Amino acid sequence: MALPFKTFLKEAPFLCSSDAHQNIGIATIIGKDSKHWKKVDIFNGVVGQRAFSGRVADDEDSIYIEAFYSADATVLYLVLHGVQNEVTLSRLFVDEKLKGKSFFEKLADAETRDLSLVHFIFLISHVVFVLEQGRYFDLSHIKSLMNVNTLRQSMLIDVVKLLEPIPNISPDWVANGRLAVPKLCFLFPNKCMRTDLSISKKREIAAKLERAWESQIQTDLRAARIAEIQSSREKDQLAVFRDNVNGNPLCVATPPRIDARDPIVDITNKFFTNRITENNEHNDNDTVDYIRNTMRNVIRQYAKYPNFYLFPSLKEFVEVTSVLYDFVVHDSSNDEVRLRILAPELANALTLEVTHWEQAVALYRKTCFSRGGLFSKAEHEEELAKAIQSLSTAVTEQALPQAIEDVTSACTAFWQEHQRCEAVSMTGQLCRFGTHNGRIKHDSNFRAYSTCNCGARQTMRLDPFSLKKANYDFYQQFSCCSALEAFPFPTFQPLDNVKTAIEETYASPRPTLTSIVKESPPGSPSKVLDTADLSQSLDGDLSNDFEEDEIGGFDRFIDDDKLKEMFDDEPASRRPNRIRQKSDPEDESPTGSTTYLDTYDSKLKLERPSKVPYKTLVQHYKDQFIDYLPHSKAPAGLLPGFPSWALTCVGQSNRYSHSSGLRASHFKRGSNFLLPLTVHVDVNPAEWDEDMRRLNSRAEYSGRRYRKPMIQNAYDTESDGHEKVKFFVGLEYECTRGHRFMIEKPGFALAFDRRAIEKDEAAKLIASDTPILMPCPCKHSVGTSAQLMRLHIVTPKAPVVACVDLKVQPDSNADASEYYYPHTEPLELYSNRYYVIRFPYVYVGPDGPFRPPKCDKLSGRLHKDWLKIVQRRVSAEVLAKPNSGRR
Template structure:
């Protein structure tokens, strides 16, 4: 047969050029089914040569060929159910190309079944004979699902099909009314058998016919009415089992060469090259019996054998031109329609039903025992529990879709007025209130215990959210309402005092840049003028945050973060008794003592005495040339730590908590504390891992004519700026007094908050003693 009669649907240009297009009546034979590997998707080898293939198809398509001699149009369905077509289609998923992450085989298989079914339904509407080919010798019952789905789809599209055919004026009215030229006859072709015995094969064919008829009848695929999807002949054979199994050409060639090389073996010549007749069993002959019956009297396979006879079903041999027009019309209606056939999506429908059943359970699990509002961490923890429940019970290709829906629903439930504010406090605790505007007050719900400025009263304090709440407001309330230590003698620290109603925070970066561009000429200005400019405080701009060594000159904070209070005369402290619990509550046992610090002062006396180890010109050790002796004074100092539970204690050394035996005098001295860096945070013994913060410096000054000084410099972390209480240098304390300096609760410089860090420290040089002038 010439290649000019081959075509690919829906392109029928080759047939339109045929000279008998308006006169020849044709029989339409369609081949469907599955094929094994290495067959290029061709089925029924005796007919497959009618479909020339330049290359293997890689998608579902229908190729055709017109047999002019017998006036038969052959249609061959290639689909992804053919092994070679599937391999060709999946050629992109080789070793060089990774499979996409969102690749879902079951969803792709649903698309394959949809496409295959639509092509199948098209063939049922344009064919007289349909051959179902299968590579084995057993009936594939998976086709039952296809047939049932197509039966439903056919009824759904029936009116559209009839209306579309009605628009073609060429067609017979009966054809238009039935939607097709006839109810197609189904034949079954099996490519291989387990035996070559002809009698056994014939018996197998009869048994297969009985079983197929019984299955199709029980599943109501075939009925006695003309509305069945297809029919099978009542009195003719419709099952054909091929005697010769398909052979691998390369294997057979090698086997033949091996046989030819053996001595005494002659080459056998087989048909069609031999003069001997070929086998009597031939599928083409089997097929032509049905084709001839179609040409002579048509099919009436839906006739009932019962007493109730139905009218003969419509059968028509269409003119080639009419069939071409009808085929092109139905192709666009049936195949190009992309509505999914849900009845075929068994796995997908099961997955969807399962997910829909589990989804409400997972959402209910998420909402179980929910508070009115909750934090993101609580949301994520509950979502993880809900997802775990969903994961254990949901299955199939719809899992990812409904898992995302679960996340979206839980997220929406949380965001629907149930979000917690979660703004972090100065200590890192989230706000417990519902989400609100940033300018509204935050509350974490956590209560700390802290002592007042002087340390004589302990009160409850809310978790602070601003540096003013942390370092000023709480202590002001305690000083005025609880302890009344505001009435005690104090040394006030300089703060910003505005001269106008509109004032603002200074921009530190710009100020520092302005300072850094000073030239050498500006350095030559008068020292008095420079000092006057530096010390002149700004009355229009204040320092954001707290005072540090890097703070621009002239800028002051709006409130003091430090306090320095005099508790009274030095006699109120007894070194034998330590700090009494009634006046200084909260101290851990045996830690409420100050450390004695003996300091030698007197600069004149020191100059009169030579350095240790030096000798006079006479070779003798030096002797004082002055009558005055060095003055040694005793100062009591202490570094007090306080944890969030209100527990307080002193250190005896930078790495050791003070522990004094009851009723005895503290043996440790304050030299290590005075001459070393002291940690800003130290472990409290009240609970494992509980940190206490350095909060107070205690100084009991002597009666001697000396001044004790305090010059604290705190570095809250490695690389952090150094915080100071004042830029005026060391603070002189009055003689014979008990002074307590309260340190900041939080350290903030230019809106940067330095959180708890174990590298934080109080730098050495805090305590000092100078001789009174």
């Protein structure tokens, strides 16, 4: 038999001892009863017995929850007997406890108790069924649910603090203050259908009614912000109305017949109805089957419901809800909050005689609840000053000091119970929780989309609360970048060995994959990945993200002969598709006679994990490294504890095609192209021709000198001993919504048009200061800023080196001598490669973090003239091997 919920909590350990560790689902039914269609009858049909009675003794409260556990279905069924029951309304006027109160006060008291129970139900239920009796949707349900949602939000912090000390409770239950964002279902009668219609016609009408009622309810719930369909903020809503797993959230059922009819006609209709339903599906609109199927899907497919945090064991449920029930339902300290939410007019009438200082405290609390029930220290001091200011106009001069003392004491005590966590994220967002311990991690409830180092993958990221999580840890999760060549930016490594049990680099979630490889024992082979293999593997990754509707095709910008001369490598059939082992001793370490080209790429290797985690560095070597980005004001000689920049070699230069652009996702249409950059380099003609013949096969390089060009700009001058080479460069911006785009000039997104683009556009861009932040050009991102996140450089197949010297000032008001940089020396990029330099996600310097302004204006700058091209000889040692120059 079903028991009152409080009694069930006491007796459940004895009645259901065999199922104490069984995970359960909770289903609740609320709404109105009628003479012929009651909530208890519906759930009795679901459990298959007359478990619920709905009767209550005269000395017991008529507003209560009735509970029954079904061991077969592992579901706890709850029935709310609320203020809308006839028994409850009749007792309002005979209850001795309510003597001396007016009718409205009695009604407000009953509705307040009903509101507390509905609030409690939405904290512990997985599915809530609402029973409707009329032909039209009653909008009073919307008002009731709005009150419940307001009460839930105002008491959320108190509920979290109540659950936090309970041992062995799930962290998800503690952090969210409830088991789930419950699914909301409605049960309607088919009273508007004639009884003489055929079954097929009734089904057709019932389907139309379901669609009409569902559309109306969905609109009302969304307008009241009670439930939103497929919203990214479902956790902030009271309930979920429709999902993609459980199907229709509404059922049009057939209640018992209530119209008086001729007995002979009823018997005849019943006979034919039974005959028909035996041979046809008759349970499409059956309430019992609908509820059973809903709970069966919830229990079996719970993993598909992101709004269900936990299916607790029966023992855990009883232990936690025993504490939660007393606080939510019976704690008298919450009566004022409930009364102001439910009947603000009555609450105002009862507070006409309160003192002025109490009114000031009430205003302070109201402001706190309007901001989510939490105050930071600055917000507390601001609102306290307003409360004290309101006293000066209403309190006499003699009573003012005492009133100020009382207001300060009351507001401070209230703030200490509703104090917001003062932790601030790296982007300037406050933690959304109250003061908490380490069991709950900081979370500002702000989410952003970010792309990996190489630009192939994109995923959602949490708002980081540390520099390491922002600029390093997040990018270690991408597998597409882990196998690529990367430059090892210098970081602090202690000279002495600190013994530690943690075997990970910087204590990150993934070992470091972009640093110098450790020395192998003498005679042991060292494995490195060939660039052709990396190109082929990454090409497959990028093609999966390619969006045909966003990227169009264009003709080649330069002539085919020169393009082939500068960018083509050996044919695909000749590219090695294997892992090459170095066995020659000369390959193990570069000698002093070698030049740049045979030593630079040897740094772009994979590294074994370091033995010293970042936490150990902070603990033992705090003053020997900097805990911020490399900065011009940083002490000389100190290195950071982890890299905030990334330089990745995606592959060979032929990975980029100027006719189709970058094959990556989420680029603004027409902005996924790099800008061609023509550079004339001072060279020694004899050495140049010799190196070009060595770099290119005899068929690819004819040996003819390139004709002298006309003077166009600083990158295009004419004199004896000049050669023309072609690069591709691109500055990529990205906003928090994941939109990506290149720019053609400072502050202007690229809109690629082969006929309109200027040939020296890239040179002008390099010769100008470029903003770090600019407005995102997407029409759906009004007010959103995009940040400079990547620099793309494609180098030609020629004996030249691209020297990249980056100086970044995210703050427009900073002095020109204060800037961030990735490396003390310019980064030198080898020929015939496609490089991507990833900028930091957040900037932290000696004076603290830089937080972007709350506007979508141009901010910060990348110093101009960050690229220089010089000739660099090719060594004979590199050319002596068929795969020299590739790692």
